[in-house]
Amino acid sequence: MKRRKKKHDDDHMDESWLIPYADLLTLLLALFIVLYASSSVDAKKFEELSEVFNEIFTGGSGMMEYPSPAAPKEPSDQEEKQAASSENDEEKEKELSKDELDKQAFLKDQEELKEIQEKINAYIxxxxxxxxFVTKLTDEGLLLTIRDNVLFDSGSATVQGSDLGVAEELSGLLEMNPPRNIIISGHTDNVPIRNAEFDSNWELSVMRAVNFMKIILHNPELDPKWFSAKGFGEFEPIADNGTAEGRGQNRRVEVLILPRVTQ
Structure with missing residues (x-):
């Protein structure tokens, strides 16, 4: 009897390897299904597969248990309107801020011009x-008007020797830090002029402006690049040329100190 039992045991094949082999095939199948599901854009099916395999392998929890990728939420009309309104408000705040800064800069510049005017008025x-001498704060800047008989003889563009000191002292009043652009212009009345030196009032006005500017620029503290000269002849009168008094007002040299900030 013992021999028969032993023979029966020897003839029986060991099939224990089938169990891990079947598990391996199951895992491979699960892997291919997961890979296929991952390649699909159907988020709902992927979530369902994930739940099934979680229940199979881990009883409903494990590494495959994670939320499905949510589709991007489209903003509502109300949200879009709120975003647009917020952007508009930001733009308005920037504009207001810039306008306010520009206004403050303009007012500060005007205060500086007033201080220069007060200094010149004190000298006068x-x-x-x-x-x-007359000063006036205009939209174009600070204007200093000098009657021509203060600086020049009639029909002449040469500054009188007695007035050289006045021109030099005025140059000191034009020292500013930082410097400003300054325009010196000459003007005449409408009485025609023709002499050996000038053919017209236009030429006379130009040379008066240039000669006065040269004296101003004897001051080494002034940089010539900030200065320019113009001649207008009789074409920008400030009074009636029909009277002697009006013609006297029209014959003038003007020094215009320009603002750094304009509106």
Missing amino acids: KTNHLEVQ
């Missing part, structure tokens, strides 16, 4: 030059 008052 000290030297009793109220009739010959």
